[in-house]
Amino acid sequence: MIYFTSNMHLGHEAVIHMCNRPFKNVEEMNQVLIHNFNSIVHKNDTVYLLGDATHRISLDEANDLISKLNGHKIRIRGNHDKKYDKNLFEGIYDFLELKGYCSTSISLMHYAMPEWPKSRHGSIHLHGHQHxxxxxxxxxxxxxxxxxxxxxxxxxxxxxxxxxxFEFMEVEK
Known part of the structure; x- marks a missing residue:
């Protein structure tokens, strides 16, 4: 199975208040986000992390938290990401275009783009950043x-x- 996520902000206490997240503290947020992630992403699944996996924590703590996430992780750089251990990821990109999963392409970037490759021909753009x-x-x-x-x-x-x-966008598989 293939999954996508962004803006986890693991370790970032202030994001709880800034984004009205329903957690009492950063420890609970980290625990719930990692649990939710691992409850659906299994070790052989592929997951594209579209930026901002962590924020405002040490590199060692960030690498430790990311290492707890299941799956084959492919990273799309976000504006708050660190220079994580590259061994945690099967690929690291600023932008990535996926082809072959459906009759159209899928453009991945941390930031929302007003236009993307083949955007006028039915392609899909997945992003994060905006919360x-x-x-x-x-x-x-x-x-x-x-x-x-x-x-x-x-x-x-x-x-x-x-x-x-695909179901949400009514794309034929």
Whole structure:
């Protein structure tokens, strides 16, 4: 299975208040986010981390938290990411275009782009960065824009499967 997530901000106490997250402290947030992640992502799954996995913690602590996440991790750099241990990832990119999962391409970047490769021909853009609620994804769909925020804040604090995104966007597999 293939999953996507962003903006976990593991270790970042202030994000709880800044984004109205339902956690009493950073330890609870870290525990819940890692549990949610590992409850659906298994060791042989692939997960694309679209930036900001951690924030405001030491590199050693960041690497330790990321090492607890299941799956084959592919990193798309975010604005708060550190120079994590590259051995934790099977690939590290600023931008990545996926082809072959459906009849269209999927553009991955931490930031939301107004246009992306083949955006006028039905391709999909997945991003993070903005800490949107799910309403944003609904607005994009209603406007006919195939852009989806995979950040935890708008996805019940879980990664999102490629199948779920295809269903939401009504893309033929």
């Amino acid at each position: 949107n609620g799910f309403e944003y994804n609904m607005q994009m769909k209603e406007q006919g824009i195939k852009r989806y925020d995979v950040g935890v804040d708008g996805n019940a604090y879980f990664p999102v499967s490629l199948n779920r995104i």
